[in-house]
Amino acid sequence: MRRVVLITGAAGGIGSAIALELAQKGYDIVLNYFRSEKKAFELQEEIRDRYDVNCLAIQADVSKEEAVDAMLEQIEKELGGVDILVNNAGIDMPDLFRNKDAESFRRILDVNVVGAFNCAKRVSAHMEEKKYGRIVNIASTNGINTYYPMCFDYDASKAALISLTHNLAVQFAPYVHVNAIAPGFIGTEKELEGYDEQFLKEETEKILVKRYGKPEEVASLVSFLISEDADFINNTVIRIDGGQMGSC
Numbered sequence: 001m002r003r004v005v006l007i008t009g010a011a012g013g014i015g016s017a018i019a020l021e022l023a024q025k026g027y028d029i030v031l032n033y034f035r036s037e038k039k040a041f042e043l044q045e046e047i048r049d050r051y052d053v054n055c056l057a058i059q060a061d062v063s064k065e066e067a068v069d070a071m072l073e074q075i076e077k078e079l080g081g082v083d084i085l086v087n088n089a090g091i092d093m094p095d096l097f098r099n100k101d102a103e104s105f106r107r108i109l110d111v112n113v114v115g116a117f118n119c120a121k122r123v124s125a126h127m128e129e130k131k132y133g134r135i136v137n138i139a140s141t142n143g144i145n146t147y148y149p150m151c152f153d154y155d156a157s158k159a160a161l162i163s164l165t166h167n168l169a170v171q172f173a174p175y176v177h178v179n180a181i182a183p184g185f186i187g188t189e190k191e192l193e194g195y196d197e198q199f200l201k202e203e204t205e206k207i208l209v210k211r212y213g214k215p216e217e218v219a220s221l222v223s224f225l226i227s228e229d230a231d232f233i234n235n236t237v238i239r240i241d242g243g244q245m246g247s248c
């Protein structure tokens, strides 16, 4: 029986790499997207063309319970339910600290933390009934020891996502395993476009291997964590950051 994987934010840089890697491994794939409809459907087509798996693209704002509910109803109808959830959707709105306000802080927490909670809560009944489930939360080194006041809200959300990971692992034990991955600097197109050369050079200097990570490297780690080889890994956070030094 093929496992069904739901990847949130699947049209993005890391999400699409995860979707392609897991499709190649033979999982059925649900691509959740929010605004990137065109990219999501192009990816759906690519996966259907290249791999012999089911693939569905479904729009939902993960921060909204009713939207997550509607997405899961469609998945249950078409594919039977979600066995593996990758909470990858995330937003960041870097800005000078003085320009930050409570509304943008709340939105970041809503998507990055409440969104992961909404999806985990909604898929957990099926997982517990099947006595099998894997949840991987894509956190960040920013939730551990990397601090930028320009994205203090993002950093707080990723620290909260790590805390949520541990609580969900306790709540859903023993059959559903919940782990987090904390990537450091991953050179997605968007990430590289968003910063000037000097900043990128300084950031690379803080990484022991002296390069950014690739989305495909995060995807490989997700693939390992949901494989049988990782069956004894639960309730943990794995950094993938090239040996990045903390900064503030």
Ligand code: NAP
Pocket (backbone or CB within 6 Å): 008, 009, 010, 011, 012, 013, 014, 015, 032, 033, 034, 035, 036, 037, 060, 061, 062, 063, 087, 088, 089, 090, 091, 111, 115, 138, 139, 140, 141, 182, 183, 184, 185, 186, 187, 188, 190, 191
């Ligand atoms: P990205 O390309 O911006 O992808 C993030 C995706 O999240 C977007 O495709 C977006 O979907 C989706 N999203 C945003 N709001 C949503 C909502 N309300 N509901 C559903 N989906 C929503 O960024 P990325 O670099 O691939 O990041 C993926 C994850 O890795 C994020 O959680 C990020 O925090 C984490 N991370 C990234 C890095 C890095 O260096 N790139 C480092 C550490 C952690 P639409 O495009 O469809 O709107």
